[in-house]
Amino acid sequence: MDALNMRIMVNLSGGFGERLAQTVKGMNTSHPGRFVVFANLDFRGMNDPGYPDKIANQLEADIKAGAQGLKFFKNLGMDLKDESGKRVPVDDARLDKALEICGKYNVPILIHTAEPRSFFDPVDKNNERWLELQQFPSRARPADKYPTWDRLMTEQMNMFAKHPKVKFINAHMGWLAGDLEELGRRLDKLPNMYVEIGAILAELGRQPRYAREWFTKYQDRVLFGKDIYDPSEYHVYFRVLETTDEYFDYYRKRHAFWKMYGMNLPDEVLKKLYYKNALKLIPGLDASKFPK
Numbered sequence: 001m002d003a004l005n006m007r008i009m010v011n012l013s014g015g016f017g018e019r020l021a022q023t024v025k026g027m028n029t030s031h032p033g034r035f036v037v038f039a040n041l042d043f044r045g046m047n048d049p050g051y052p053d054k055i056a057n058q059l060e061a062d063i064k065a066g067a068q069g070l071k072f073f074k075n076l077g078m079d080l081k082d083e084s085g086k087r088v089p090v091d092d093a094r095l096d097k098a099l100e101i102c103g104k105y106n107v108p109i110l111i112h113t114a115e116p117r118s119f120f121d122p123v124d125k126n127n128e129r130w131l132e133l134q135q136f137p138s139r140a141r142p143a144d145k146y147p148t149w150d151r152l153m154t155e156q157m158n159m160f161a162k163h164p165k166v167k168f169i170n171a172h173m174g175w176l177a178g179d180l181e182e183l184g185r186r187l188d189k190l191p192n193m194y195v196e197i198g199a200i201l202a203e204l205g206r207q208p209r210y211a212r213e214w215f216t217k218y219q220d221r222v223l224f225g226k227d228i229y230d231p232s233e234y235h236v237y238f239r240v241l242e243t244t245d246e247y248f249d250y251y252r253k254r255h256a257f258w259k260m261y262g263m264n265l266p267d268e269v270l271k272k273l274y275y276k277n278a279l280k281l282i283p284g285l286d287a288s289k290f291p292k
Contacts (some may be wrong), residue, residue: 007275007289009085010282012071012110016058017042023051024066033286038110039067046082046094056097059112063105065108068282070102072111072187077152078141084135090155091162103165110196111159112171115141115154123236130191132254149175160190167281168221170195180214187221195283196225197237197273205240205260219269222229222278241265 001009013025014020014037027035039062041055061069077090090113095098102109102179115122118129120141127133133140141149153174160168170193176183177200187193197204204211215222226234236251243262250256265273275290 004231008034008036008278008285010038010069012038012069014039014062014067014071016040016062020062020067021065024241028066032109033289034280036068036285037066038069038071039069039097040073041065041095042116043080043088046088047084050095052094056101059101060094060105063101065151067107068284069107070098070109071108072113074112074115076111077155078115078146090152091158096162099159099163099166102167102283103163106146106283108167108169108194110169110171111149111156113156114149114175115139116175117149120146120149129254131254131257134253149267157190159272160193164192166192168193169226169281172196172198173200173203173222175200179208180207184214184218189220194221194223194277196223198227199255201237201240202256202260203260205250205256206258207242207263208263212265215263215265215269215273219272222273223281226238242262 001007011023014023020037020039027037039059042058043171045054059067059120072090077087080088082088083232086260090111099109103202114265118127119133119139120143121127123130123140152242156170156174160166160170168190171197173183174186175199177197182194224237226237233251239245239248239262240260241263242265243266245260246263247259247263250258250260271291279287279290
């Protein structure tokens with residue numbers, strides 16, 4: 001982390017209850033101020049009448065124990081089922097009371113919904129993720145097993161609209177980094193929605209000029225994020241975001257068989273992307289540890 005000039009890392013897999021409390025305690029004891037822990041919800045017993053209150057109370061306790069946010073994984077909407085075997089939609093009303101707790105304590109929710117649209121499309125010569133889907137066939141989301149991409153993203157937008165006092169961080173730019181115009185429309189419609197850039201760098205690096213304009217326009221709504229902690233990959237992010245370099249390789253061919261180009265983002269936009277927006281969204285961070 002020090003070698004990358006990374007002041008804070010966010011652990012999105014804190015869990016709940018005793019596990020959450022022990023994770024927060026352990027990280028704060030060993031490296032004070034260097035880690036943030038997000039809680040997760042317990043999806044067991046969703047059909048019980050008292051389930052909404054149960055998870056709301058648990059989340060409130062987790063926040064008091066040190067959780068600084070809530071994370072939803074991609075199983076919500078796609079694979080998660082309740083005890084009756086029914087799919088749990090992203091905007092399921094049984095989650096509402098827990099979301100209201102986040103609004104009460106002003107902690108953000110980072111939510112990963114669906115997958116790249118290509119995973120829901122036919123696996124043929126027109127699919128840009130064809131190579132990846134050949135290497136990892138289980139990543140395909142066929143219509144006979146999963147809801148459509150549009151259905152999942154509509155449910156996500158419904159969740160955001162239903163809870164205007166809650167700040168949502170839409171993981172992976174809502175899988176719309178390849179359609180920044182549409183993503184901008186959604187940000188304009190939902191002022192409580194933010195995005196992060198994990199796993200979508202390949203989409204930005206092939207449209208550097210428009211992406212630069214877009215990041216400048218929405219500079220208060222975008223955060224830095226990354227899925228895998230591989231220090232060598234971070235430098236490709238820095239190169240795309242910070243330089244004017246042209247025609248260089250992405251670090252994983254199955255994600256991008258095209259070349260990357262630098263966006264050359266202005267310094268103030270980079271500061272917001274790297275840390276200033278996170279300082280605004282995540283309570284309890286020590287702003288004095290960062291440049292003005």
